[in-house]
Amino acid sequence: MKKFLKNLVTKNKHLSEDEKISKRSFISFSVFFALQAAGVVGFFKLKNQPLDGGLLGGIQEPLRDGLETNEKIFGGSFNPGKLAKEYSKEEAVKEARINGNVGTGEDFEAAEWKLNIVKNSSEYLEISLDEIKKLPKTEVIYNFKCIEGWSQVSYWGGVRFADFIKHFGLQPEAAMKYVGMMTPDEEYYVGIDMPSALHPQTILCYEHNNKSLTPDHGYPLRLIIPVKYGIKSIKRIGSMYFDNEKPSDYWAERGYDYYSGL
């Protein structure tokens, strides 16, 4: 390429001014079209790349590689000691907006609900809402952010995930890299890296504005995880399991960043 440009410059020496101009224009246009063509070829190359197997078609592998690079940079730099900004009760909205109803349909017997914990393939725990409510309550008032572009200061109460783990003797499970949570019908599911789950502001939440959650906000129990976008705050948790591999995640399968940290 360098040699090619040098030849053009030396060749220009014996040309008239007009000839030089038209030659330069020619070069400019050639470069312009070459770049255009490269763009078009690049686009089709990307378009024809295999998809990564997400449920709704997923995303092209080079784009997924980009997301994974993001994860390496931002996933790794997560500081578990850093707190999300907290607000006063007066600053919180009177009624949080309702967003997303995957896995929170009518076909649900709230009275029969218990949180199912998979300790390992042969051991399970079933925990009632009353047992969870007996644990110390932690309140968090923070700016809840949705990836759709809205945010609102909202007020939630529940048990700190880390307290819950300790109380139910789940420390061996929490030594794994991820926790997965699913709605009872398994329609909505999230995977959370353990440092974020054990973050002091992450709660298994049963109250909004000091009142029991409504079904739309995830009664009986939901996750509130202020260090992440709203997609990770799963409503109506049915079961929980632990893994060193990334648990399935509804929105990661649809192209969003797995960590979705703030």
Ligand SMILES: Nc1nc2c(c(=O)[nH]1)N[C@H]1C(S)=C(S)[C@@H](COP(=O)(O)O)O[C@H]1N2
């Ligand atoms: N089960 C379930 N949980 C969910 C969703 C969903 O569709 N189903 N949507 C998520 C999204 S995108 C957001 S922004 C928040 C909204 O919580 P809210 O309706 O209590 O405001 O819930 C999250 N948790």
Ligand SMILES: [Mo]
């Ligand atoms: Mo969201």
